[in-house]
Amino acid sequence: MFRENNTQRSALMRRRYRAEKRFKAYCISALGLALLFLVLFFADMISQGHSAFKQTELLVDVVYNEETLDLPQDAVPEDVYPLISRAWFRDMPRKLKNNPALMGTTQQEWVPANADVDQFRKGNRDQIDEDEQAVLKQMEAQGKAEFKFNTTFFTNGDSKIPTNAGLWSAFVGSFYVMLVTLLISFPIGVMTAIYLEEFAPDNRLTQGIEININNLAAVPSILFGLLGLAIFINFFGVPRSSALAGGLTLSLMTLPVIIISTRAALRAVPQNIRHGALAVGASRWQSVRDHVLPASLPGILTGTIIGIAQAMGETAPLLIIGMIAYIPEAPDGITQAATVLPAQIFTWAGMPERAYVERTAAAILVLLGLLIFMNSVAVYLRHKFERRW
Amino acid sequence: MAAIAFYLGRRKALLCGAGGVRLHSRPQQYGTYVAVWMAVPALGIAFIAAAASLLHLDVPSAPFVFAFSLAGAAVGLIYALRKVEPTMRARTAIERFIRFLLFGASLISILTTLGIIASILFEALKFFDQVSLWSFLTGTTWSPVATYREGQQAADSLFGSVPLFAGTFMITLIAMCVAIPVGLLSAIYMAEYAPYRVRIAAKPMLEILAGIPTVVYGFFAAITVSPLVVEAAEAFGLDASYTNALAPGLVMGIMIIPFISSLSDDVINAVPNSLREGAYALGATKSETIKHIILPAAFPGIMAAALLGVSRALGETMIVVMAAGLRANLTANPLEDMTTVTVRIVDALTGDQSFDSPETLSAFALGLVLFVVTLTLNLVSIVVIRKFRQNYE
Numbered sequence: 001m002f003r004e005n006n007t008q009r010s011a012l013m014r015r016r017y018r019a020e021k022r023f024k025a026y027c028i029s030a031l032g033l034a035l036l037f038l039v040l041f042f043a044d045m046i047s048q049g050h051s052a053f054k055q056t057e058l059l060v061d062v063v064y065n066e067e068t069l070d071l072p073q074d075a076v077p078e079d080v081y082p083l084i085s086r087a088w089f090r091d092m093p094r095k096l097k098n099n100p101a102l103m104g105t106t107q108q109e110w111v112p113a114n115a116d117v118d119q120f121r122k123g124n125r126d127q128i129d130e131d132e133q134a135v136l137k138q139m140e141a142q143g144k145a146e147f148k149f150n151t152t153f154f155t156n157g158d159s160k161i162p163t164n165a166g167l168w169s170a171f172v173g174s175f176y177v178m179l180v181t182l183l184i185s186f187p188i189g190v191m192t193a194i195y196l197e198e199f200a201p202d203n204r205l206t207q208g209i210e211i212n213i214n215n216l217a218a219v220p221s222i223l224f225g226l227l228g229l230a231i232f233i234n235f236f237g238v239p240r241s242s243a244l245a246g247g248l249t250l251s252l253m254t255l256p257v258i259i260i261s262t263r264a265a266l267r268a269v270p271q272n273i274r275h276g277a278l279a280v281g282a283s284r285w286q287s288v289r290d291h292v293l294p295a296s297l298p299g300i301l302t303g304t305i306i307g308i309a310q311a312m313g314e315t316a317p318l319l320i321i322g323m324i325a326y327i328p329e330a331p332d333g334i335t336q337a338a339t340v341l342p343a344q345i346f347t348w349a350g351m352p353e354r355a356y357v358e359r360t361a362a363a364i365l366v367l368l369g370l371l372i373f374m375n376s377v378a379v380y381l382r383h384k385f386e387r388r389w
Numbered sequence: 390m391a392a393i394a395f396y397l398g399r400r401k402a403l404l405c406g407a408g409g410v411r412l413h414s415r416p417q418q419y420g421t422y423v424a425v426w427m428a429v430p431a432l433g434i435a436f437i438a439a440a441a442s443l444l445h446l447d448v449p450s451a452p453f454v455f456a457f458s459l460a461g462a463a464v465g466l467i468y469a470l471r472k473v474e475p476t477m478r479a480r481t482a483i484e485r486f487i488r489f490l491l492f493g494a495s496l497i498s499i500l501t502t503l504g505i506i507a508s509i510l511f512e513a514l515k516f517f518d519q520v521s522l523w524s525f526l527t528g529t530t531w532s533p534v535a536t537y538r539e540g541q542q543a544a545d546s547l548f549g550s551v552p553l554f555a556g557t558f559m560i561t562l563i564a565m566c567v568a569i570p571v572g573l574l575s576a577i578y579m580a581e582y583a584p585y586r587v588r589i590a591a592k593p594m595l596e597i598l599a600g601i602p603t604v605v606y607g608f609f610a611a612i613t614v615s616p617l618v619v620e621a622a623e624a625f626g627l628d629a630s631y632t633n634a635l636a637p638g639l640v641m642g643i644m645i646i647p648f649i650s651s652l653s654d655d656v657i658n659a660v661p662n663s664l665r666e667g668a669y670a671l672g673a674t675k676s677e678t679i680k681h682i683i684l685p686a687a688f689p690g691i692m693a694a695a696l697l698g699v700s701r702a703l704g705e706t707m708i709v710v711m712a713a714g715l716r717a718n719l720t721a722n723p724l725e726d727m728t729t730v731t732v733r734i735v736d737a738l739t740g741d742q743s744f745d746s747p748e749t750l751s752a753f754a755l756g757l758v759l760f761v762v763t764l765t766l767n768l769v770s771i772v773v774i775r776k777f778r779q780n781y782e
Contacts, residue, residue, distance in 0.1 A: 016674055023676035024582055030574030031591060037643045038598055044613050191494035199488055211771060213498050218697060218767040220704020222731055223505055226756045230508030252501045283480055285487045313602025316706035320738050342604040349608045349711060364605050
């Protein structure tokens with residue numbers, strides 16, 4: 001009787017322990033799955049994008065004279081001509097004019113191959129013209145076709161010719177937009193946080209502001225785009241697709257992030273500090289300015305960098321205010337039409353050529369690299385200056 | 390100029406102080422006081438003039454405005470200088486000014502919300518002048534006919550938004566089917582089981598997932614996941630479109646995992662330890678404690694996290710713009726192409742229609758619906774989370 005009961009009980013225990021193990025396994029596999037997504041994602045981006053950082057270049061005899069100034073395609077041997085990027089021919093006369101010493105000479109130069117040849121050598125494309133293939137094979141055998149680091153990708157603006165397309169104008173645009181965003185959202189965000197944390201009475205209005213800020217942090221970003229379009233562009237007449245319009249719109253989005261993190265940083269400063277300042281006769285603002293703010297500055301900066309990094313990857317509101325224009329030249333100021341890195345990624349993602357797919361993935365790697373860098377700076381600041389009270 | 394005012398104010402204060410009278414505040418504070426009194430009228434006048442010119446009102450010429458603000462500055466300066474006396478409480482006045490300034494800054498966030506509401510509402514009302522609210526909310530065909538010419542009324546355009554809502558709902562549903570189980574179970578693992586070092590390593594990794602820009606997820610969905618879905622469907626003998634609803638839904642789910650997991654993690658950690666220890670004392674295993682004690686206690690918080698996730702999925706734009714279809718399609722099959730509210734907003738506003746065409750205005754009507762729905766979800770979850778925190782604090 002007793003024995004039977006015991007085995008029953010141990011069967012029950014075994015079942016319970018099995019359930020326990022099973023549940024734990026579910027949990028681990030969920031976390032594993034999430035991390036697997038991350039690994040797969042990065043592997044996919046790197047495998048698609050790494051090849052855009054190199055570019056096939058061909059060693060060619062280039063003839064510089066009056067004739068080739070007018071007809072650049074005659075400057076290179078006839079059989080190599082179809083392999084070379086159109087962009088190079090377009091730029092050649094300008095280069096010759098800027099450097100008259102070249103006139104009448106024949107130079108052996110590394111010249112960028114066109115996108116088809118480049119993609120063929122990278123194995124992304126199965127076939128090119130047979131004659132071209134033969135010429136290419138011969139040049140490869142002679143060491144006249146090599147992969148070089150693709151500097152054009154970083155120094156050029158957007159282009160309709162994939163070989164010539166680069167990120168520079170998007171970099172400059174992103175820089176201006178982030179500058180405007182930072183200049184607007186940082187002071188207003190910090191001031192709001194100081195008011196709510198240090199000065200505000202606990203009444204309905206304050207609670208309303210708090211709930212409103214929490215809600216703004218969760219409003220879909222595209223609605224900020226509608227606001228930017230209707231108010232900044234149509235009502236105030238800010239130039240469409242300018243860095244100013246983009247910066248204004250994004251600063252409203254970044255504001256809640258900065259407010260929330262600044263409040264957390266201010267709250268972390270112990271009351272003793274404030275009481276000490278007040279006890280020696282400082283006013284409330286003096287105690288905040290001279291004691292609380294310096295103590296919480298690392299936290300505030302960390303929050304600001306995270307907010308700016310978030311704004312830097314934002315695309316949807318910028319689409320609405322027209323920042324997907326074709327911008328081959330970097331803008332000179334905040335009122336000129338500009339594009340930003342994520343918008344450039346979006347534009348390239350819509351291009352049909354294989355060479356743009358590769359460049360899109362490479363641009364994504366550059367953007368992710370920048371964001372990871374900014375976030376690690378934020379984490380470093382937090383660790384370096386974190387104070388335990 | 391403000392510097393001169395600062396100097397004048399401080400000098401007067403110092404002169405008074407030199408006479409042996411005790412000052413209420415420090416000399417610099419009198420200086421700041423005078424400077425503020427001078428700068429505010431001048432900047433105020435300039436600002437009003439700038440705002441007026443933006444609104445295309447009649448504005449006096451720039452030199453006049455400049456002279457006027459100089460006059461304002463002078464009046465402020467004289468007034469403030471006269472007030473500088475040993476007994477004057479300059480510090481209190483500055484304090485009040487700063488408080489006012491800070492309060493003003495905190496109103497910007499309210500203005501932003503009002504700005505969103507106003508901008509959407511006005512344009513949406515214009516849209517509902519042309520299309521009835523009822524046919525907008527219940528119509529099942531969305532086919533705006535682009536009208537390029539003036540006066541040509543798009544009478545045959547149909548703005549029935551049900552297929553858009555269906556598409557949005559379908560993609561959100563797929564996303565939540567991925568995000569809620571994976572996010573919640575990872576949160577449980579990290580809060581209850583994981584050793585400290587795993588937790589320290591895994592949390593930032595998940596945060597990376599949250600920090601990836603949505604345009605990047607969109608590219609991933611369109612270039613990698615969509616073809617995979619199509620191949621997988623073919624393997625089962627099914628026909629899938631390259632702009633199917635499944636791919637953006639799955640990728641959106643991945644994007645939302647970290648939101649769900651970090652919020653649920655907080656909530657689970659907020660459940661007091663006494664509840665756990667009580668369950669262990671009764672002989673419950675860990676998983677039994679989690680299932681029967683912790684999850685029920687944390688349920689409101691987890692619900693709130695899920696609602697925030699839904700709100701994010703509804704408003705997500707780039708993934709669906711890049712990977713979902715453009716065709717308004719009322720179907721229950723996630724392998725077909727479907728479009729969403731946000732896709733239509735982007736499409737209507739990046740085309741070349743004139744700004745007053747019904748198609749452009751329809752973007753604002755859709756935006757209004759999106760705003761109302763996400764606002765409700767956000768407010769509910771914010772309130773629930775607040776209540777939950779108060780319960781256990």
